[in-house]
Amino acid sequence: MHFKPLIETIKARREALRVTQEALAELSGVGLRTLKQFESGKGNPTLSTIQKLADVLGLEITLKIKNTTGKK
Amino acid sequence: MHFKPLIETIKARREALRVTQEALAELSGVGLRTLKQFESGKGNPTLSTIQKLADVLGLEITLKIKNTTGKK
DNA sequence: TAATAAAGAGCCGTATAATGCACTTTAAAC
DNA sequence: GTTTAAAGTGCATTATACGGCTCTTTATTA
Numbered sequence: 001m002h003f004k005p006l007i008e009t010i011k012a013r014r015e016a017l018r019v020t021q022e023a024l025a026e027l028s029g030v031g032l033r034t035l036k037q038f039e040s041g042k043g044n045p046t047l048s049t050i051q052k053l054a055d056v057l058g059l060e061i062t063l064k065i066k067n068t069t070g071k072k
Numbered sequence: 073m074h075f076k077p078l079i080e081t082i083k084a085r086r087e088a089l090r091v092t093q094e095a096l097a098e099l100s101g102v103g104l105r106t107l108k109q110f111e112s113g114k115g116n117p118t119l120s121t122i123q124k125l126a127d128v129l130g131l132e133i134t135l136k137i138k139n140t141t142g143k144k
Numbered sequence: 145t146a147a148t149a150a151a152g153a154g155c156c157g158t159a160t161a162a163t164g165c166a167c168t169t170t171a172a173a174c
Numbered sequence: 175g176t177t178t179a180a181a182g183t184g185c186a187t188t189a190t191a192c193g194g195c196t197c198t199t200t201a202t203t204a
């Protein structure tokens with residue numbers, strides 16, 4: 001299972017803020033190795049990992065009702 | 073770390089659809105034990121677990137920019 | 145009260161996420 | 175080309191999520 005949209009949102013946000021993986025890892029308390037894996041699309045992170053990253057990046061995780069009208 | 077909003081969204085959505093934990097577990101491919109733990113606020117689910125549940129419930133995981141204006 | 149259904153919890157083996165460390169690759173600056 | 179910073183990867187260890195099984199708790203309904 002892969003999570004491209006999520007990953008790309010995080011990565012794009014980090015880059016927009018001009019933060020390195022190393023800095024984000026430190027700020028968020030997530031291990032650098034874990035962040036690297038996540039951003040390179042490997043693995044299956046836990047919610048707390050995502051949450052920590054999102055927090056520092058000023059993002060929040062939400063669940064919205066999927067629009068099924070005319071979905072593929 | 074706890075994830076009340078996420079949990080409650082999932083739970084509320086499941087109940088709105090009148091699906092039991094058992095049925096949702098089957099439909100989503102998530103173990104019943106895992107779902108029970110998640111809904112009762114224990115543990116730290118992986119992204120794939122959340123994704124599977126969200127899929128079946130017609131929800132999608134998104135990251136939105138937090139509104140910091142006048143935040144607590 | 146008894147029966148039933150749904151949810152919660154303990155035990156526990158297996159799979160894998162999280163992490164550190166060292167090394168490699170990429171890309172930009174000079 | 176060389177230097178340097180950032181990103182990606184292999185390996186190994188530890189922590190923990192996943193999931194089945196069983197039992198308990200909590201409604202609900204007859």
